[in-house]
Amino acid sequence: MKELLDRAISGDPIAIARVITLVENGEEYGIRLLQDLYPLTGKAHYIGVTGAPGVGKSTLIDKLIWHLRSRGEKVGVVAVDPSSPFTGGAFLGDRLRMQRHATDPGVFIRSMGSRGALGGLARATADVVKVLDACGFNFVIVETVGAGQNEVDIVKTADTVILVIVPGMGDEVQIIKAGIMEIGDIFVVNKSDKDGAQRLAKELEAWIEFGYEGSGWIPPVVMTIAEDGTGVDRLVSEIDRHRAYLNDSGELKRRREKRVMEEINVALGESIKRRIRDVLEDEVMQRYVSEVLEGRRDPYSVVEEILGKLTKGGV
Amino acid sequence: MNERKIRVLIAKPGLDGHDRGAKVVARGLRDVGMEVIYTGLRQTPEQIVQSAIQEDVDVIGLSVLSGAHEYYCRRVLELLREKGAGHIVLVVGGVIPPEDIPRLKEMGVAQVFGPGTPISEVAEFIRQVVKR
Numbered sequence: 001m002k003e004l005l006d007r008a009i010s011g012d013p014i015a016i017a018r019v020i021t022l023v024e025n026g027e028e029y030g031i032r033l034l035q036d037l038y039p040l041t042g043k044a045h046y047i048g049v050t051g052a053p054g055v056g057k058s059t060l061i062d063k064l065i066w067h068l069r070s071r072g073e074k075v076g077v078v079a080v081d082p083s084s085p086f087t088g089g090a091f092l093g094d095r096l097r098m099q100r101h102a103t104d105p106g107v108f109i110r111s112m113g114s115r116g117a118l119g120g121l122a123r124a125t126a127d128v129v130k131v132l133d134a135c136g137f138n139f140v141i142v143e144t145v146g147a148g149q150n151e152v153d154i155v156k157t158a159d160t161v162i163l164v165i166v167p168g169m170g171d172e173v174q175i176i177k178a179g180i181m182e183i184g185d186i187f188v189v190n191k192s193d194k195d196g197a198q199r200l201a202k203e204l205e206a207w208i209e210f211g212y213e214g215s216g217w218i219p220p221v222v223m224t225i226a227e228d229g230t231g232v233d234r235l236v237s238e239i240d241r242h243r244a245y246l247n248d249s250g251e252l253k254r255r256r257e258k259r260v261m262e263e264i265n266v267a268l269g270e271s272i273k274r275r276i277r278d279v280l281e282d283e284v285m286q287r288y289v290s291e292v293l294e295g296r297r298d299p300y301s302v303v304e305e306i307l308g309k310l311t312k313g314g315v
Numbered sequence: 316m317n318e319r320k321i322r323v324l325i326a327k328p329g330l331d332g333h334d335r336g337a338k339v340v341a342r343g344l345r346d347v348g349m350e351v352i353y354t355g356l357r358q359t360p361e362q363i364v365q366s367a368i369q370e371d372v373d374v375i376g377l378s379v380l381s382g383a384h385e386y387y388c389r390r391v392l393e394l395l396r397e398k399g400a401g402h403i404v405l406v407v408g409g410v411i412p413p414e415d416i417p418r419l420k421e422m423g424v425a426q427v428f429g430p431g432t433p434i435s436e437v438a439e440f441i442r443q444v445v446k447r
Contacts, residue, residue, distance in 0.1 A: 014399055017371035025319055088320070089345035095366065096355040102362040108369055111352050113320070 001029070005036055008135050013108065016135050020110055023131055024124040026270070034127055040134035042256075044076070045243055047141045048158030050183075055166045056190040057143050058097035059226035065101050066229075067236045068139055074106045076132030076140040080125055083113035090114075094143055108132060114145060126157045126263065159255065160242045162235075164188045165204075167196035182211075184219050186238050192223035192231065216249050217242065276310060321349045321445050322372040326363045327356050328379065328387040331409075336430070337378035340408065343434030349441070360390040368400050373445045376437075379409040385419065392423045404444050408432065 007015035019037075022030035047064075049057050061077060068075050079094035090113030101107040110132075112125060125142060132140045142158060163184035187208075189201045204221045212218050220238050224231030246252035288302045325341045327334055334356055341351045352370050354363065367375050375395075379387055384407055395401050407419065408428040416427045426440050 013365070013368050017369050021371045083350075084345065084348075087346055087348045089348040090350045091341055091345045091353060092350060093353045093355075095370075096353060099354055099358065099362055099366070102354075102365045102369075103359075109366070110369055111350075113350050115320075 001032065001036075005033060008131070009037075009040065011105070011136060013105075016108060016131065017110070019135075020128050020131050023127045024112065026124060030127075034130065037131060037134040041130045042133070044129075044133035044138050044140045045239075046129055046133075046157060046159045047139065047239065048144065048161045049141060049164060050144045050161065051164035051188075052169065053145075055164045055169075056226040057164050058094045060164060060188065060190060060224065060232070060235075061141055061143055062098040062100070063226055063229045063232040064141065064236065065098060065107055067232055069101070069104065069106055073139050074137045075101075075108075076129075076135075076137035077107070077109045077143065078125055078128050078132070078140065079109065079111045079143045080114055080145055081111065082145050083115045088113075088115070108135075108137060126259075129157065157259065159246060159252065160185050160239055162186045162188055162239075164190050165200070166191045167194050167200045185217065185242050186235070187219055187221045188231075188235060189221060189223050190226050193225050197223060216251065217245050272310070276306060279310075280306065321374075321441060322352065322370060323349055323374045323376055323441065324352045324354060324363070324367045324370055324372040325376045325378065326354045326358045326366070328358050328360060328363060328377060328391075329381055329383055331356065331378070331380045333380060334378070336380075336409065337376075340376065340378070340434060340437060344438055344441070347434075347438045349438070360387060360394055363391055364394040364398060364400065367395075367403055368398060372403060374404045374406060374441050377405065377407045377409075379407060379411070382410070384409065384411050385415060385422075388419055388424050389422055404441075406437075406440070408437075 004015055004018060008019045019033055023034055024030070049061055051057055058079065061079075065075050065077065077095075077098065079092065079098075081090055081092050081094060083090040092111035092113065095102075095109045095111050098109055101109065110128060112128065115124070129140050129142060161183050163186070165187070167189065187204055189197055189204070191197070192201075201221050201223055208219055208221070222231055222235045222238055224235060226232070246255070288306075291297045292299055292302065323344055325337050327337055338353065341353045344351045352366065352372065354366055358366075363375065363377070375391065377384070377387060377391065388405065388407055391405060395403055395405070404425045405423065406426045406428065407424055409430070411419070411427050411429060413429075419427055425444055428437055
């Protein structure tokens with residue numbers, strides 16, 4: 001294990017990829033690896049890019065990578081697409097738009113399925129980001145499924161959240177209704193050559209002015225055309241400005257505290273579930289189910305009983 | 316869902332412009348529970364191999380309609396070996412004359428799937444080869 005880790009930390013892509021797989025699968029071994037890597041994390045700036053399907057996130061990230069690389073940064077990308085809730089499979093097509101960076105040793109792109117995680121963002125994604133952080137990528141960009149409200153999950157992971165919208169999708173009302181606006185640190189109006197882009201940007205700015213009065217950070221609205229890279233240089237400087245703000249204001253510390261709290265809670269929940277799964281025999285579970293169906297007891301008392309057995313040291 | 320998924324990379328090397336077949340296969344494999352990384356058109360062997368490494372895939376599926384299958388298979392296999400990723404299995408589909416198949420297999424291509432091969436056959440082959 002030490003050898004695999006050493007190779008990953010020194011930048012060997014096969015080793016990095018293998019560590020990511022182990023971590024993603026959530027096995028014991030993967031967790032040990034994460035424990036060893038943990039002290040090396042905390043150096044990268046995590047950027048979350050979210051928005052509805054088709055707004056141009058992948059194309060935008062492709063341009064972002066180019067900009068960051070041209071100033072010598074090493075960039076990791078985690079592109080999450082939905083897994084089928086029925087088959088468990090996934091069509092992972094985001095990296096298609098970033099493929100010109102495929103052979104650049106300073107870029108590592110990994111595609112992931114959401115694997116049934118609620119909130120649109122796989123639990124494992126946060127762990128994969130840590131692997132890339134520990135292995136020397138100083139910017140790690142996470143692209144999420146962008147299905148709407150579920151994007152709130154990304155806030156728990158990212159330092160800077162970029163919300164991408166496009167004119168003409170009736171987005172503005174949807175977004176405001178869903179409260180998604182509150183999670184964006186930077187708003188991008190992409191496909192800004194289309195009709196309605198200016199109006200959308202103005203509406204956004206008005207809403208921001210109303211909602212963020214007195215805040216330390218007023219989210220900027222950046223107009224881009226990801227296809228040809230227009231506006232991306234401004235996006236990069238806003239990312240830099242946000243990073244400086246996070247550091248200067250102490251906000252970074254607050255966010256990371258929240259992140260660690262969330263991590264511990266999630267890991268705790270998963271560990272408990274795993275332990276119960278390991279010791280709770282199928283026949284015992286089947287008996288509980290029959291008792292509930294026959295009306296002899298309710299599900300909540302079943303849970304109490306199982307938990308009681310767990311804390312007493314085994315079922 | 317903490318289980319090992321089969322990961323497949325599907326790519327079209329060179330100048331082929333038609334990717335409908337490759338996409339059909341990609342979606343078919345997704346429908347049987349695999350994670351399919353689709354890298355699209357005009358990929359160089361270097362891009363294909365580097366992507367396969369980063370994505371830690373079990374199988375690379377090349378889709379070649381242009382007739383240059385032998386060149387691309389050879390190059391991809393060379394690069395995989397060079398970079399220490401020789402464990403990744405290579406299969407190829409598209410327009411491949413049957414007389415070329417033995418040569419391809421000798422090179423190290425695990426299987427050749429002609430036009431009209433049912434997805435279930437592709438999926439089953441992949442499942443078997445990954446088990447080994």
